[in-house]
Amino acid sequence: MHSATHSVLLIILIFRGTNGDSVNQTEGPVTVSEGALMTLNCTYQTADFAAYLFWYIQHLNKAPQLLLKGLTADKKVEHEGFEATLVKRDSSFHLQKKAVQASDSAVYYCALSDTVREGCGGAEHKPRVQMGLWLWAALQGVVVSLSSMLC
Numbered sequence: 001m002h003s004a005t006h007s008v009l010l011i012i013l014i015f016r017g018t019n020g021d022s023v024n025q026t027e028g029p030v031t032v033s034e035g036a037l038m039t040l041n042c043t044y045q046t047a048d049f050a051a052y053l054f055w056y057i058q059h060l061n062k063a064p065q066l067l068l069k070g071l072t073a074d075k076k077v078e079h080e081g082f083e084a085t086l087v088k089r090d091s092s093f094h095l096q097k098k099a100v101q102a103s104d105s106a107v108y109y110c111a112l113s114d115t116v117r118e119g120c121g122g123a124e125h126k127p128r129v130q131m132g133l134w135l136w137a138a139l140q141g142v143v144v145s146l147s148s149m150l151c
Contacts, residue, residue: 042110053093
């Protein structure tokens with residue numbers, strides 16, 4: 001019986017804003033074996049006390065989807081086996097999954113945003129978002145390359 005070994009490659013690009021806010025992620029590439037623990041580090045800097053952190057996932061040829069959002073300090077959030085805790089004292093929101101699978105191959109974004117109150121008391125997201133980009137691609141004989149920068 002033939003046993004195939006699969007691994008996952010993490011490629012990181014970091015985009016910084018000019019307003020003093022930033023999101024930083026572990027530099028790579030990093031290889032993770034299928035079934036292993038995966039951690040994607042995300043730290044941030046902001047002068048805003050009410051900053052919120054988000055993880056987005058984007059599968060090949062699909063639109064990005066919200067995976068997790070950190071709105072409350074020191075509260076773990078979970079979804080589909082992924083988890084993260086917004087630790088404001090460390091300015092971190094690290095994404096973890098206990099056992100990665102080939103189906104987890106996607107682009108992962110850590111984003112920083114804040115909210116403002118409108119006159120009627122509703123909250124709206126400011127358009128300013130700082131993002132770091134993770135390309136997480138299962139290596140199965142296919143080379144994945146980035147040919148353009150995100151704006």
